[in-house]
Each structure stands twice: as C-alpha cells, then as structure tokens.
Amino acid sequence: MSAVLSPSVDQVALEERAAALGKRSIKKEAKVAGLRLAISLCDLTTLEGKDSPGKIRQLCAKAVRPDPEDPSIPSVAAVCVYSDLVETAKRALAGSGVRVASVSTAFPSGRVPLPVKLADVRRAVAAGADEIDMVIDRGAFLAGDTRLVFDEIVATKEACARRDGSAARLKVILETGELETYDNVRRASDLAIAAGADFIKTSTGKISPAATPAVTLCMLEAIRDHWLATGARVGMKPAGGIRTAKQALHYLVLVKETLGADWLDPDLFRFGASSLLNDLLMQLKKERTGRYRSDEEFTKD
C-alpha cells in the first residue's frame, strides 16, 4: 500500500460541516428531482436470515418498478442480497437493467479464513453478481495489521474477475461503527481505495452507529483527495440508518458540495437501504398531490 500517511480528521469541524450541509433548504422542483435521483441511487437491500426466494422475487419487482401507478419513476440501481440468493435475484431482474449486488466474504463479521471468504466471492460472481460488497477485517485493522487488510482487499478484487475478462465491481465495507474514530475511518478509506475498491461503503447495517453524514463526509473527502491526486473516481455508499427522504436529500447535498454533480450517478453513489424507498415514494406522491397518503398505499415487500 501507499506509504503516504492519511491526513488527520478533526472531529468537531467535520461534524460541524456535515451538519451545516444538512441545513440546505431543498424545496419544490429541487426536492422532486432530488427524490427521483435518490430512488435511482438505491441499493434496495434485504439481508436477513429469513430471506427466501419468494421474498427476493417480490423485492426485485419493487426494484424494477418502485411505484406501479407511476411508470415515470426510475428503477433503483441494484438489489443487494446474500450470496446464495444471487441466482434468484438475477433471474427476477433479467433484462431490467437493475443490478445484483451480493454481500460476501462472510458478511457481516468477516470472521472466517481468507480462502472461505474468497470462495464466497467466487461463487457469487459465478452466479451472476454484478457487484460484490465485502467486509474488511476490522480486528486486523484495529490490531495494526493494515497489510493484512490491504492484501485481503486485493485478493477479493482478484476473485471478482470473470472468465470473460470483465469483473464484478467491488464495494469495500469499512464498518465505521466499529472503527469508531474519524482518523481510523480516513485511514481505512485510503487503504481500501489504494487496494482497488470501486466503492467504499460505511456499514453492514448490523452495527450501530451505521452511516452518518459526518462519517460519509469523511469518506467523501478521501475519495476527493484520491481523485485530485490520480484522476480516478471511486464511488461512495452510505448504508444503514438512512430511512427518510429528508436524510437522503442531506446525503445528496453532501455529495454535490464535496465532489460535484458527477458523483450523483449510480456508477459513483449508492444508498444501502431497505425502508428508505417507501419514504421517497411517499414524499414524491405528496409533492405531486399536496397530501400525505396512508403508508398502506405503498407496497411493503
């Protein structure tokens, strides 16, 4: 990995800046455009022990057409599932353009030997996963063994390769709630980017706190520094805890004012969320009709 030291992060000032961007007033046409954009950036997610083929098929239908009454509403970017359900999701989404992301590497803890993690990844890729969401070894990171964390990301990246020479895109989950300090988050971001991450992602959603505006800003700054230094664009995925349209708009503001509008694109930004989509739909309907509707009007998949 690069010998360059990661810059320090000042907690107070970082949180202040993230909060200040939360005060942007997003109204009227900007709100409608932002809500639609947010839908197109969703990784609609289900990661439960009780996930079943039937559940996945229903979720995929929702992903392709979030609001059956309004075909102008875009599909989400991807559906995110456990690796054994990739085939099911892939079949359900065939021809829709919605991608399949698979959590992998013994998600969420990652506490298995590397060969097992890589087998998990290869299986998901072989089953047709477009994207792999891996977890880093937080234990190794906190113990100071950053070399091991780096090497595992490199190995996972190699396991994302397909026979035809293409590759599944790799999202690297830092699990920021376990790294705790912004200095750690910044170092882990730089490390993941240097090791070849296509996206860096805050959280598994299984640990609290998950994504926050400040931790996302910290990671966006790492992406920005890498872009300014090399010209290469790495994506960002806050995940976990983003449930409301208002929160989603706050994240879009963070991205727009840190990296610019280029990053407001499914290739470079995603929300990892399960319940967010319905609130986005509800707010859109409210903007259109002037009234809030019963939540029973929105499908619960």
Next chain:
Amino acid sequence: MSRNVRGRPTASVSREPDFEGTWEYAPAPESTSHLKIDPRYGLFIGGRFVPPRSEAWFDTINPATEEKLAKVAEAGAADVDAAVRAAERAYEKSWRRMPGKERGKYVFRLGRMLQEKAREFAVLETMNGGKPIKESRDLDVPLAAAHFFYYAGWADKLDYAFPGRSARPLGVCGQVIPWNFPLLMASWKLAPALAAGNTCVLKPAETTPLTALHLARLVEEADLPPGVVNVVTGAGATGAALVEHPKVRKVAFTGSTEVGKRIQRALAGSGKKLTLELGGKAANIVFADAAIDQAVEGIVSGIYFNQGHVCCAGSRLLVEESVHDLVVKKLAQRIRTLRLGDPLDKNTDVGAINSKAQLTKIRELVDSGVRDGAVLTQAACRIPARGFWFPPSFFTNVAQSFRIASEEIFGPVLAIQTFRTPEEAVEKANNTMYGLSAGVWTEKGSKIFKVSQQLRAGVVWANTYNKFDPSSPFGGYKESGFGREGGRHGLCAYLEPV
C-alpha cells in the same frame, strides 16, 4: 487509472468538480410577511419614540436591492443631550437604586422577548445589513439573546465579581456600535451595562439602525423604567456628540481604528472610562500537520463569514510552505461552492456588502493587491444586477509589505502567505499594528499551546474559528483596542470597584 470506473476515461477529464451540475437547489426565500417595518422611525428617548429636534431624517436601505426600507431620524446635539439627560434621570431616580435581583429580571426579559421575536429580528437584520439569513437566524439573534441571559445572571452577584471588594456602576454610558453585527453589538453593549446598574444611550451605525430601533420597542414592551435605554440614530456627528457629552461617564465604541483614535483623543483628560474594540488583521496559521480539509473549512468561515465584515476575521492566512499548494487548490475549489445572492434565501452563504462606501473601499484595496503583484483568485459567482456585491476572493503571492497584507479590508478577501517554521509563523502573525484575534491549526496539542502563548492577540482559536460565547471575554491588543467584552471581564468595564 486502472481503477477508473467503466466508461470514464480520466486522461481527458478535468479534475474540477461540477458544483452547478444537473441538480440545482430551488430558491428558498425566508418569508417576510410577519415583519412590519414602519415608514419612519423617531429617536427612542425617555422611554418613547420622539421626532428629532434636529428635524433631520435620512433613508436606510436594503444593500442587496438598494431599495429604501424606512426613514430614520438623524439626532443632532440637542437630541443627544435630551437622551443623555433622560439616561441620567433614570440612573439617579430608579436604575441605580433598584436591587440587582430586580434589574436582572428586566435584562432576562429582554433576552426572552428577543427569542420570542427571533424571526422578526433575523429577517430585519438581513434586510437592513445584507447578511445571509442563515447567519442572522443561527448566530446573530441567538447569540444576542444569550448575552442578555448571561449578564442577567450577574445583576445580583456584582459583589462577587471582584473578590474582597464591592463594585458600583458608573452612570450614563454612551455606546457607539458598528454595522457588521448591529443587533449582536447592541446586546454586547447593553446587557453588561444594564446588569451592572448603568443607563445607556446607544448609537447604532448609520447604515444599519433598524434592529436597534426594534430592540428599543422591546425595551418599551418590557416596561423598563423610561430612560434606562435610549437609542439615537445618526452618522458620525451624532456619535461624536454622544461620546463628548459631559454627562456621559463611560464610552464604549466598536468600529474602525481611525474613529477609535479620534474618540480617545477627544476623551483625553475627561475622566471618562473608555473601551475600544477596533479593527483587526488576524493571522490564521495552518501548519502542515493540521487536519487539512477541516482547516480549509476554518479558513472559509474565518474570512467569508458575514462577507468578511468581521473585525476578528482571519484575513491573513499563514500556511506552512509544504502544504501551500494543496491548501490553495482545496480553497479554490471550496469557494466555488459558496452561494452568493439574495441574503433572504436560506441557502445563501455570502450576502451583500453592507454599503456602497464599503464596496468602494474593498475594490480599492483589491486593486492595490493586483497592482502590487499578488495573484487574485475569485469565485465565479453570478453577481445580482442591483445591490452591492463582492465575490469571495483570495490573493496568493502576497508579500508582507503589500497593503492587502497589512490593512484591514473588511470584505471577503483573504491574503495568503507562507512560512517555514513555527517561529517564522509567530513573527509574521505578530507583525501587524493590530492584535484582535488569531487562529492556529495543528493536530499537535503542544504546538497549539506554545504558539498561542506567543501570539499577541486577544482571542486565539485553535482548530476552529469565529466561535463566540457570552462567557468568554473578547477584545484586542495594540491598535485593535483595549478593554474586554463578554464574561466577567466585560462586566468590569461597566463597574468600578470600591
């Protein structure tokens, strides 16, 4: 390059973020419907609004539109005399005799009423002064209220302010305040003076009288004894008549160093107590080991907050040479995200310049910087057709001898210089006639303490900038003035120990 996202070749793509882009924020103007501005405002003397004996009036405008907001009385010498006499009567008859506990209730009430009418005051401040509504809403008004609350608490504890001694008030205070934080400066002046048992004649700045006049209405509604607070509006002559009035026992002035010197000359030998809070040319020192992205935020809030109309603005950036290029690059990108325009829009970051005269002064100094050979970078903002505006700007290649490095610009213009060692940073930071404030940015705690001990500045912020609290004293060294406002120190300026 190898890790580039599919279909996005990097070689030909610029690395300038697209901050305009496809998703623009819609206008979000704060409503003004709850605010009633009178067509004309008299002088507030002896507990009521009266027409000026001078029979002179002047217009006050909105600097963002150049539209007239109201007519305001111009107090002449006779009006100032009437106000001072009203204050003296109130001092002798009621205020000095009132138990501190009772005085404290009035001061507290002013804070409460200010909070209740926070939106009215925020909108009025923005309309009359040009500052963004988010600043008047989130800083000026809440902080003004906080000053009343803080000093209300001191009113019945004056005997404990100086251990072993008791204290007594001074009498009538003549208070002259500037246009950059009109309501906040009024609260900084009135709250400690009233809590200490003095009575006041307040002279707001010529361009921004309206919030002080609405504050006078609160004084009326709060039922303060008539004459305890008086507000006389006008320009320099009104201020001069006030500070030179023989019955005034204490003068407090915030404003330019030039006027401050005139006041000090005029008061020499008069026995009046004086505090001056004047200009500044603060050094914001960024070491290479700072948290750079947050330091850039601190640089931005240091100089572009309130259009740079801040006496403690971090108007000189001293950056360690090894990170100069990085910081300048990040700053250049950051100022492109600053939204200049309608101050009433909730998303506006940079509002209007307060007056045409100030805009002329800023332009003149910026021209001198260019002529001296400094390199100017400006945000490419759309400048509204009417009103007074200046885009966020900074100069690189600045030598210590340039005017832009030594004179207070009082606008959104930063002068950037480099240093190599902490010793050089301190030397350059102190190499100024001013000494109001400074900033230090480093992740190394020991460096913060060492450097800030050596800085000749009244306020030193570490890893932050422009933070204020009523309990924290504020004031300058050298030509930035003397005396402190805020905290127990600020109270002492309105008392004498016995």
